[in-house]
Amino acid sequence: MKYEYERIEKKWQEIWDKNKTFAAKNDYTLPKFYGLVEFPYPSGQGLHVGHPRSYTAIDIVARKKRLQGYNVLYPMGWDAFGLPTENYAIKNHIHPAKVTENNIKNFKRQLKSLGFSFDWDREVNTTDPSYYKWTQWIFLQLYKNGLAYKKKMNVNWCTSCKCVLANEEVVNGVCERCGNEVIHKEKSQWMLKITAYADKLLKGLDDVDFIDRVKTQQRNWIGRSYGTQVTFKTTLGDSFEIFTTRADTLFGATYCVISPEHPLIEKWKGSIKNAEEVQKYREESAKKSDFERTELAKEKTGVKLQGVMAINPVNNKEIPIFISDYVLISYGTGAIMAVPAHDTRDYEFAKKFDIPMIEVVAGGDITKEAYVDCNKGKMVNSDFLNGLSVDEAKSKIQEWLTEKGLGVKKVNYKLRDWVFSRQRYWGEPIPMVYCEKCGYVPLDESELPLTLPNIDSYEPTDTGESPLAKIGDWVNTTCPKCGGHAVRETDTMPQWAGSSWYFLRYCDPHNDDALASKEALRYWCPVDWYNGGMEHTTLHLLYSRFWHQFLFDIGVVPNPEPYSKRTSHGMILGENGEKMSKSRGNVVNPDDIVRDYGADTMRVYEMFLGDFEKAAPWSQSSIKGSKRFLEKVFALTDCLIEGDEFRKDIESDFHKTIKKVTEDIENLKMNTAIASLMSLLNTVLSKGNINHAEMKAFITLLNPFAPHITEEIWEICGFEGMLNESRWPTYEESKCVDSSVEIAVQVNGKIKARIMVSADISADDALALAKAEKNVFEAISGKTIIKELYVPKRLVNVVVK
RNA sequence: GCGGGCGUGGCGGAAUUGGCAGACGCGCCAGCCUUAGGAGCUGGUGUCCUUGAUGUGCAGGUUCAAGUCCUGUCGCCCGCACCA
Numbered sequence: 001m002k003y004e005y006e007r008i009e010k011k012w013q014e015i016w017d018k019n020k021t022f023a024a025k026n027d028y029t030l031p032k033f034y035g036l037v038e039f040p041y042p043s044g045q046g047l048h049v050g051h052p053r054s055y056t057a058i059d060i061v062a063r064k065k066r067l068q069g070y071n072v073l074y075p076m077g078w079d080a081f082g083l084p085t086e087n088y089a090i091k092n093h094i095h096p097a098k099v100t101e102n103n104i105k106n107f108k109r110q111l112k113s114l115g116f117s118f119d120w121d122r123e124v125n126t127t128d129p130s131y132y133k134w135t136q137w138i139f140l141q142l143y144k145n146g147l148a149y150k151k152k153m154n155v156n157w158c159t160s161c162k163c164v165l166a167n168e169e170v171v172n173g174v175c176e177r178c179g180n181e182v183i184h185k186e187k188s189q190w191m192l193k194i195t196a197y198a199d200k201l202l203k204g205l206d207d208v209d210f211i212d213r214v215k216t217q218q219r220n221w222i223g224r225s226y227g228t229q230v231t232f233k234t235t236l237g238d239s240f241e242i243f244t245t246r247a248d249t250l251f252g253a254t255y256c257v258i259s260p261e262h263p264l265i266e267k268w269k270g271s272i273k274n275a276e277e278v279q280k281y282r283e284e285s286a287k288k289s290d291f292e293r294t295e296l297a298k299e300k301t302g303v304k305l306q307g308v309m310a311i312n313p314v315n316n317k318e319i320p321i322f323i324s325d326y327v328l329i330s331y332g333t334g335a336i337m338a339v340p341a342h343d344t345r346d347y348e349f350a351k352k353f354d355i356p357m358i359e360v361v362a363g364g365d366i367t368k369e370a371y372v373d374c375n376k377g378k379m380v381n382s383d384f385l386n387g388l389s390v391d392e393a394k395s396k397i398q399e400w401l402t403e404k405g406l407g408v409k410k411v412n413y414k415l416r417d418w419v420f421s422r423q424r425y426w427g428e429p430i431p432m433v434y435c436e437k438c439g440y441v442p443l444d445e446s447e448l449p450l451t452l453p454n455i456d457s458y459e460p461t462d463t464g465e466s467p468l469a470k471i472g473d474w475v476n477t478t479c480p481k482c483g484g485h486a487v488r489e490t491d492t493m494p495q496w497a498g499s500s501w502y503f504l505r506y507c508d509p510h511n512d513d514a515l516a517s518k519e520a521l522r523y524w525c526p527v528d529w530y531n532g533g534m535e536h537t538t539l540h541l542l543y544s545r546f547w548h549q550f551l552f553d554i555g556v557v558p559n560p561e562p563y564s565k566r567t568s569h570g571m572i573l574g575e576n577g578e579k580m581s582k583s584r585g586n587v588v589n590p591d592d593i594v595r596d597y598g599a600d601t602m603r604v605y606e607m608f609l610g611d612f613e614k615a616a617p618w619s620q621s622s623i624k625g626s627k628r629f630l631e632k633v634f635a636l637t638d639c640l641i642e643g644d645e646f647r648k649d650i651e652s653d654f655h656k657t658i659k660k661v662t663e664d665i666e667n668l669k670m671n672t673a674i675a676s677l678m679s680l681l682n683t684v685l686s687k688g689n690i691n692h693a694e695m696k697a698f699i700t701l702l703n704p705f706a707p708h709i710t711e712e713i714w715e716i717c718g719f720e721g722m723l724n725e726s727r728w729p730t731y732e733e734s735k736c737v738d739s740s741v742e743i744a745v746q747v748n749g750k751i752k753a754r755i756m757v758s759a760d761i762s763a764d765d766a767l768a769l770a771k772a773e774k775n776v777f778e779a780i781s782g783k784t785i786i787k788e789l790y791v792p793k794r795l796v797n798v799v800v801k
Numbered sequence: 802g803c804g805g806g807c808g809u810g811g812c813g814g815a816a817u818u819g820g821c822a823g824a825c826g827c828g829c830c831a832g833c834c835u836u837a838g839g840a841g842c843u844g845g846u847g848u849c850c851u852u853g854a855u856g857u858g859c860a861g862g863u864u865c866a867a868g869u870c871c872u873g874u875c876g877c878c879c880g881c882a883c884c885a
Binding site: 172212213216217219220221223225227242243244245246257300324325326327328330331332335336337338339343344345346348412413414534535537538608609610611614615616617619621622623624625626628629671672674675676677678679682742743744745746748749751754786787788789791794795797798799 | 802803804805806807812813814815817820821824825826827828839864865866878879880881882883884885
């Protein structure tokens with residue numbers, strides 16, 4: 001019989017749709033499994049072959065779990081707010097809502113054509129007012145708990161999107177989305193106080209099963225460091241604070257540096273003799289974009305302040321103060337003490353400005369370079385610290401500073417608060433109004449959702465105001481507090497808002513009274529397994545953990561952490577090994593693959609093409625291998641024979657494969673799971689036929705990977721019911737071993753022979769058999785045996801001299 | 802610079818975690834079938850000269866035994882990037 005994938009796949013997709021085969025049950029007594037993949041942004045380009053890599057992998061897990069008796073929730077939805085849609089809408093004069101609707105339709109068709117077992121009854125859409133009502137509700141809770149605030153600040157401004165970006169959205173000084181220049185602009189923005197959760201976000205990582213690189217990346221991003229905040233007095237009679245992790249080197253501090261944005265400069269204006277020069281430097285660094293600033297990072301610049309000196313608290317020596325943009329206003333106190341002998345940046349700066357150095361840790365050669373990694377050295381030139389190790393000196397100086405009230409222990413983070421407002425149309429309106437009398441006032445929860453007004457023109461403005469600002473009817477409103485005139489906030493939320501909690505909505509997607517019922521959340525949360533891209537580690541993944549921990553703190557969700565387990569897939573590259581992109585012309589369209597090879601082949605191929613976690617190039621010729629495999633599997637229906645048990649001679653092959661596939665799926669080793677199924681198929685084919693028991697086991701194991709063809713074979717064979725209602729096969733450990741095995745015989749570690757022995761042979765017998773082999777006998781005769789080893793089921797090694 | 806990861810046939814990749822390197826697939830070669838093959842089937846396929854040597858980026862080391870562990874070194878990828 002010919003393998004007609006097109007007919008078979010269409011047939012089963014319709015049956016699954018009609019029967020709602022994969023709808024999660026609302027029976028909260030069953031053991032549950034919640035598998036999650038990142039819901040896509042429905043772009044105009046349609047599905048990328050990268051999407052199915054992640055979706056197929058968790059689909060395989062979900063389908064296996066169902067066969068193992070779990071109540072499985074495997075949902076799908078649309079992260080549909082966002083700039084590309086808005087830009088497309090502007091260009092083509094179609095409303096973004098309409099563009100979104102069309103794109104979703106196309107995405108949904110594509111996803112369905114791949115046979116994913118999503119529960120389509122729970123589909124969510126972040127642009128649906130009944131959904132973003134709850135996104136806005138969460139924002140109000142954040143506001144009421146002091147975690148949302150408005151602040152005038154220097155923000156990242158994308159010159160092309162005409163919109164503010166979060167720090168996480170600026171990549172190498174350019175806009176993450178469009179690649180255009182990002183500059184600094186002073187604007188008043190809504191901020192979310194993610195820094196208040198820095199410690200919780202770090203601590204939570206200890207309790208979850210995330211792959212290490214995700215944990216490490218989040219830890220580095222949060223960037224906690226322990227140090228000391230030290231007070232430096234100045235010759236003007238005032239003082240300022242610096243932050244250092246190396247208080248032990250205080251005696252080596254020969255100057256201080258403050259950031260160009262530091263408020264002290266304004267304060268000292270009257271006393272600074274070179275005010276003009278200083279002002280010029282400040283203006284220059286303000287003009288620099290992030291990109292320029294990092295580019296120029298190699299050569300240090302700065303200006304010495306004339307007329308004010310800092311006083312080193314440990315020895316009361318006067319040292320100069322510089323301003324330089326290598327000190328960031330956003331980290332620590334925006335001021336540092338510089339120890340050129342033991343810090344490479346300070347060293348470089350001191351060389352350029354000819355500032356003296358004092359070695360305070362012996363062991364390096366400071367005429368050549370800064371001695372930074374000096375844990376082995378002893379303190380010198382440091383008065384009461386002399387002779388101590390660095391660690392000893394750290395605690396001693398800390399004690400001393402505390403006693404004199406000159407320095408306190410301090411923890412600093414690299415993490416910044418989250419810039420939450422965007423000056424664009426296609427996002428959730430922020431449910432706040434501004435009243436002249438009352439200031440910012442939150443909308444009453446009963447007013448939610450605050451829907452986006454339907455307008456004709458949503459072009460961004462050059463002034464940096466949201467397009468919503470132009471709609472008088474919408475903007476002008478009354479103050480919920482005093483009833484007087486007020487104006488609405490016209491900025492919208494960033495795309496990350498809707499995706500920060502979507503997995504909660506899947507639990508109970510049609511609830512009008514809450515983001516989801518308590519019962520549903522208690523049953524389904526946390527997500528048991530979440531797979532997604534590494535690129536979201538410090539964006540979506542971190543943001544959603546923050547929101548979730550907050551929702552836990554206010555009693556909305558039952559667990560502090562949203563995801564028990566997080567894995568990540570590698571990218572699928574173009575055939576030439578480069579990233580797939582339109583401009584490189586190496587894009588593969590999933591529709592073409594489904595049409596030419598079938599969904600099952602596509603699924604098997606994407607799982608077989610390499611290590612799941614690593615990037616792998618697409619290979620059009622390799623797909624054929626997966627197609628051939630499925631064709632051979634289908635042809636098994638022509639050689640089916642009776643038999644309700646595995647035949648003895650191939651029984652262990654089946655048990656071993658069941659074990660391997662079962663374990664490999666849990667470890668995302670889909671490539672080796674498929675390889676073992678291919679091997680088993682080859683074994684069966686060499687026998688010439690397959691019996692009922694063997695067929696059932698084989699196609700059940702293959703079902704999660706290739707669901708359509710296996711369901712069809714089940715029907716052709718006349719097995720009872722449907723495959724998706726059957727059970728995952730089990731194995732017996734005792735039957736996974738062969739009774740006799742081939743072992744290698746080595747003499748001095750070199751292979752001389754291979755012999756068949758029974759699996760439970762004794763060491764003595766194995767050695768005796770081995771030494772009787774001709775090659776072995778010749779190699780050892782006349783020599784002294786020093787050592788004899790037998791590694792059960794592996795090898796024998798005879799060591800001679 | 803810091804952090805994470807990786808180097809195995811012509812290619813994608815396996816290797817029970819120290820125990821027969823190259824599973825499985827692609828490609829390639831030969832044969833069969835065919836008017837034909839970008840189809841199918843069978844067999845072969847790390848390298849080198851036949852015997853049997855050799856082989857996991859390179860150089861050392863530990864061990865009866867190293868792709869796997871240790872030291873050094875070279876190269877590549879990802880993330881962060883003046884975080885004091």
